[in-house]
Amino acid sequence: MTSFKLRGRSALFAVLLALLSISHAAQAQSAVDGAVGGNVLDSTGAVVANAAVTVRNIDTNAQQQAVTDGSGYFRVIHLQPGVYEVTITASGFDTYDAKSVTVQVGSLTDVDARLKVGSSAQTVEVTSEAPLVNTATPDxxxxxxxxxxxxxxxxxxxxxxxxxxxxxxxxxxxxxxxxxxxxxxxxxxxxxxxxxxxxxxxxxxxxxxxxxxxxxxxxxxxxxxxxxxxxxxxxxxxxxxxxxxxxxxxxxxxxxxxxYYDRDSAWAAQNTYVTHPVQVSTNPISYAVQSFKPTDLRRQFGFGVGGPILRDKLFFFLAADRFYHDFPAASTITGTSANANFYTAPDADISTTSKTCGGTGSAAPSYPDAQVCQFAANTGLAYTAAAPLYSSYINSLTSVLGTVPRIGKQVIYFPKVDWQINQKNHASVEANQMRWTSPAGIQTAPAVAYGTASFGNDYVRDNWIVGKLDSFLSTHWSNEARFMYGRDFEFEFNQKPTAYEQSNLINTPAGYVNPLGLPPNVFLSGFFQFGTPQFLNRAALPDERRWQLADTLVWVHGNHNIKFGEDYLHTDDRISNLYNQYGGYSYTGNTPLGNYVSDLYLSQNPVTGKVAENYNSYSQGVGAAGLDFTTGDYALFVQDEWKVNPRLSLTLGVRWEYEKFPSQQLPNSLLPQTNTLHDNKNNIGPRVGFAYDVYGGGKTILRGGYGEFFARAINSTLYQALIGTGVSAGQVNPTINPGTPCAPKFPQIDASSCLQGSSGNATAYYIDPNFKVPEIHQADLTLEQQLSKNDVFSISWLGSWGRRLPDFVDTNLPAPTPTTFTVTGAGPLPVGTTIDANVYFYDTANANHRPNPNFSSITDIFSGVTSNYQALVGQFKHQMSYHVSFGSNFTWSHALDYGENNTTGASATALLDPNNIKLEYGNSNQNVPYRLLIYTVTDSPWHVHGPLGYLLNDFELAPTFQTQSGLPYSVGISGSSAKLYPGGSTTQQSIINTSSFNGSGGTNRVPGLNRNELQYPKTWGVDMRASKRFVVREHYNLEFLAEAFNLTNHQNVTGLGTNAYSISENTATHTNNLVQYTSTQFQSVTSTGNSNFAYNVRQLQMAVRLNF
CATH class of the missing domain: 2.170.130.10 (TonB-dependent receptor, plug domain)
Structure with missing residues (x-):
């Protein structure tokens, strides 16, 4: 029955789409253009019906006509943004001619005409600009x-x-x-x-x-x-x-x-938080961490030009742009202590010191010596023999660090043709092509803890074409048909492996040859990673083809502007991306370097009774490279824009949306939830609004409305539920511990079906049977007052309530055990505070320690998160007059939610406690309590005559200032304990997932404190543009520009130490779980002014621009 309804609805939708696509009409208004409307009265205030209105585009001479109705009202819609002339004629009255009428996108420009008694041969000329106050729409x-x-x-x-x-x-x-x-x-x-x-x-x-x-x-x-x-x-x-x-x-x-724009880091300030190690001595070899200014060169140049092909008939516009970014990176170890631990040479003989291998307290070995101790224990070597070998291996490893050449090159072309077929039909076709190539450009920060050949190459191929037809047949009907086809093809590949990786990971001295030809990833916790990054290679992520067909039919009837139509968007995603396909070795704990060097040594120097399995874990993605799937987005809508009277406008509408999910391709018989991707057709959203001219003079407007809106389920999340069902034909990424079946010997990878058949290691994802796309209720109320001819002020209340927002939870966890932790040290929580939390211990009934023995995590993609946002907004705008335009706004807001997830794809779980979503309630990740913006454009107010004026006139200054409260963060906790479970020991992992302190695998924040309780320091910055124009000839000027971004070089904090506590124990066997305050890390600044755009240190840019 359900499938029958779907087929019936799809057929009805297709019929309606076809009917709307072939319908002919006139005077359409759409979301991409504006309108002109108003009331035509005589000098006594009486309405003038049947007056003829002509609206002419000054740039193209295209014209539209209308006739005033019985109330004297007219509306001409479907006007491209630009400047128009409005002419109104009526028998017995002078001709009314409004010149320079500005039309903006989505706005209605009021032209209220008062006709004088006379002859139509006489003309009264006026001007009408875009209105400062919106009197017609509730948006x-x-x-x-x-x-x-x-x-x-x-x-x-x-x-x-x-x-x-x-x-x-x-x-x-x-x-x-x-x-x-x-x-x-x-x-x-x-x-x-x-x-x-x-x-x-x-x-x-x-x-x-x-x-x-x-x-x-x-x-x-x-x-x-x-x-x-x-x-x-x-x-x-x-x-x-x-x-x-x-x-x-x-x-x-x-x-x-x-x-042409030119930006050079030589002109910019230096970010003291960007550091790399520098060798300061050779005997012994030692390094010091020093800040440096990375090279960052950006060049942008291009043009945009338009004109006639056939005057009044056929027009072209062509734009081309090239962007070049040269930003070499430092492949390095981040952090002063990490650099010291890595580069400091160990003692040649620990016995000559007061330290011992395995010593504690004052006898504990130094960090480098502890690595050698571990190396010696793993290989059977004496310490004195292991120490020089360790130093040699570490010195060899440094060859994968250094400077990485990195650039980004982009070219875009945009051609467009407009054809005024006749007075009643207008067509346009436009296309866009973008090409982006960035060798080593996946990692964008100036200093990155990746090997020199592990940054990854980034590519984008983007194409789209849009066609639009506007049709006019009468003064009451209009139609706009739009079509789009686009392809967004993004792919990323590895760089050429270094000589070190080729000789030690691909073709080893012991004769091992990697069957895939690329090195596995090697992660050294606390230091860096090298080899093939786990996220590569991505042959298509995505190769996305989309086409869209939309049609809007408009009927202008009296004071009603009724539109109805359809919108269909088809998406075809072709994915080729097997995560971690080349395998990855992870070295964590207190001796990651010692264990790595052990495996490297044993892989080349076999020792009886010793194997190269000293890593902490090995993982590898196996299965299909990807799959193709499609989604379809349907929409039907109707809306009435009703001019009730000259002072009141109402907007009443409703929109239905449906996102058709793809069919499941890889169901897992062991998990029935994976059989279907559940979608929902019940997405009907009403929208109502009003605009009320309080005193009738167009100066004071009360505007408001309410609407229900729906977002899409993200395709990458759907893909995870398609490919990640846990079957061998899909993709699995099991994690293997050393010494267990399928565990490889370093640096080998699994090239057989062993990992695919490893029982209990597969993860699985499914769409919850009650899943629905995100639903948002929005409302606002605005009072707007025009203060003078060029000044307007408004105050607004904004509300937004989210429902059915997505999140992820692992449903394959044992029943939790209430556990108590005790706080030691100072910090946000007083000393001695006890924290009660659910901890997820091993399920001893099954080999994989989980309720369902066939899977590791089983992730339910559900839509159960709600949110609440409210704000007060004040705005002031001064339209250009006396050589100055000015704008400012201040937003005071609060955003709360139950942990809205802001990630693509899907994680195993995103909650602190999978069994208690109420613990997630707190400030939203996007909560910014206040934001202030001020901007202005100022022309030189003087005018010097004569030759000197060529140098002194036409200056312009355009500063912007913005500040906002910092983004929120939670008080974090690090580590996990093997002895949380009563009777546990140092060799027993008693919690399910050590990536989180409570074993759930979710977020690591301190229970008892609210989520996102704290905030980063506020950010603020001043950007400035100064320019000088030289008139080359009439309508041509050459402009020289100087720009500064973050002019005052304010240090905007982009990284903080958010972990306040770590887990420890007070005895060798479990008696109490301690939460130790980490005072040296918490709230310490780790970075300011990242390498991207919004929060950078001061940068300067020079430019030249020809305007004509």
Whole structure:
């Protein structure tokens, strides 16, 4: 019965789609354009019905007509952003001619005309700009126009980053450009270009992802609208915000820009937290950790130009852009103590010291000596023989560290053609091609704890094409049809292994030859890792093809503007990515270097009774390289924009959405939950809003609304439930302990089916039977007051309530045991405080110590998290006058939730206690209590005549200042105890998962303290652009620019020591579980100004730009 309903609904949807696609209409208004409307009255205030209205695009001469209705009202919609002339004629009245009427995306420009009695041969000319106060729509949205795009400094090259000018929007923690709207996850937004989807479904980000400089040329963007609530029913698939952009078009006059930007680290400040080891002596060899200024060169150049092909008929726009980033990295060990432990030579003979192998207290050996002691014990060598060998091995290992050449190269082309077919039909076609190549560019920080050949090469191939047809047949009907096809192909591969890796991990002196030709990953805890990173190779992650067909039909009837339509988005993800396919050896604990050197020695020098299995664990991904799957996003919508009277506008709409999940390809008969990916069709969201002109003069507006919105389930999460069912035909990544079946001898990897058949080691994921896509309820109320001709102030309340947000929990854990911990030392908790927590001990009934013996973790992907965001916002804007434009906004907010998950894919579990989600309640990961933004553009107010004016005129200064409270973090706890279980011993691992202190494998934060209880220090920065324009000829000027980002070089903290406590015991056998305060680590600053964009140290950029 269910399948019959689905087929019936799909058929109905297809029929409706076809009917809407072939319908003909006129005067459509869509989400990517604006409108002009108003009331036509005579000099006494009486309505003038049947007046003829003509709206002409000044750039292209395209015209649309309308007639006022019985109430004197008219509306001309479906206008591309730009400048228009509005002419109104009526028998017995002078002609009304409004010139320079500015239309913005998503806005209605009021043109209220008062006609004088006279002859239509006489003309009264007026001007009408884009309204400061929105009197017609309830949206809480901001338009970023050409003035802002063209004049304000932008640090990260992404035009969409200007969305941060809008209240309720904050940056993510890494500064790459992901945005959070109203406290929601950065992964639940929607980016559109010219009304079509511009997202990647797999990672749920803007197409092209974040390591690439950007995926769309800023010079090709006319303006864009940032919607955070009550947006049109044409928009959907978002629980946060929608960034809706409109690209530039050609016109009857040639226009455009060419530019060159140059940024050099030689001009920038130095980040003292970027360090690397420097050799300071040779006998003995010793190193010191020193700060350094990494090279960072960025070049961007390109152009955007538009003009006529056939005047008034056919127009072109073409943009091209190239971005080059040269940023070599330091492959290094991070941390002063780690460097000392690694580079300090051991004593040649420990017996000549007061220390002993295995000694405690004052007799405990130094760190290097302890490594040699372990090396000697593992191999049967004497200490004096092991010490020089250890030093030799460590010195050889340093060859995988050093400077890594690293660049990023990007090229983008954007052509667009507009065709005014006739007065009633307009078509446009545009395409975008982006190519990104970045050798060694996967790791982006200036100093990274990876080997020189372990950074990974990054590639992106991005293409899309959009076609749009606007049709006009009468003064009441319009239709807009849109089509998009795009491919986002991203892949990453290894670098060439170093000579050390080739001789020790691939082709060893003992004759072992790695069958896969690449080295396994070697992780040395506390130091660095080398070999093939576990996340490589990624032949396609993703190779994503998407096509979209959308159609909107609009009926203008009296004071009603009724739109209804459909939107279908098809996504085909082709994935080739077997995680950890080359295997990985992990060396942890107190002697990782000693154990690694032992395995390296034994792999080349066999010793009777000794084997190269001194690692802590080995893991390897085996199975299929990936799989292909599709999703389908359906939407139907209807909305009435009702001008009840000249003072009141209502918007009433509803939108239905359905994300069709893929069919399961690899069900596991041992786990029935994996048979189906459960989706949900019951996603009907009403949207209501109003705009009320309080006094009727268009100066004081009360605006508000409510809407229910739905986001997508992220495709990478669905993929995890498809590929990770625990069957051998899928992908499994078992972890093997040394000395157990399938455990390899270093550096060998498993090339057989042993790991696939290892019982109890497979992990599994499934979509919960009650899973639903994220649901968000949003509401706001705004009072807006125009203070003068150019000044407007508003105050707003914003509310957002999330429901059905996703998270992950391991359901294959034993029943927990209540356990008490005692706090020692100072810190956030008083000395002697007892902490009660559930601890997950071994299940002794099964060999794998879990209730279901066939699996390790079994992850339920469920949708049971809720959130709550509320904010007060004050905004002030001064439109350009007297050579100054100015804007500012302040947001005071609080975001709470039950642990909303902000990751792609799926983890085994994300909760502190899998059996108590209530413990997750606390500040959201996106909780930013306050944010202040101030920006201005100032032209030189003087005008010097004569030749001197060529040098002294046309200066411009454009500073921006922004500050916000720091992002939150939780008080962390490190370590786990083998003796938590009564009677446990140092050789018995009695908790299920040692990655978390309580054995659940989830988050490591201190029970008894709220999640995200503390905050990073506030961030703030001043960006500045200064420019000087030289007039080359009429309509041509050459502009020289100097930009500073973080002008005052404020140290914005991006890394803190968040672990306040560690687990220890007070006796050799269990008597009490101690939580020891780690005062030297907690809240210590580990980094300031990361290597990305938003929080960097002061940087300077020079540029030249030709405008015409």
């Amino acid at each position: 809480f949205a901001g338009v970023v126009d050409q003035i802002s795009l063209h004049n304000l400094p932008e640090n990260n090259y992404r035009w969409s980053a200007f969305a941060l000018l809008t209240p309720g929007v904050v940056n993510d923690s890494n500064g790459f450009g992901l945005l959070s709207f109203r406290g929601q996850s950065t992964l639940l937004n929607n980016v559109t270009i010219d009304g079509t989807d511009d997202n990647q479904a797999y990672f749920s980000e803007e197409r092209g992802r974040t390591r690439a400089g950007y995926s769309t040329i800023k010079a090709a963007v006319q303006e864009f609208q940032v919607n955070t609530s009550n947006y049109s029913v044409e928009y959907g698939r978002s629980a946060g915000g929608i960034v809706n952009s409109v690209t530039k078009s050609g016109s009857n006059a040639l226009h455009g820009e060419g530019y």
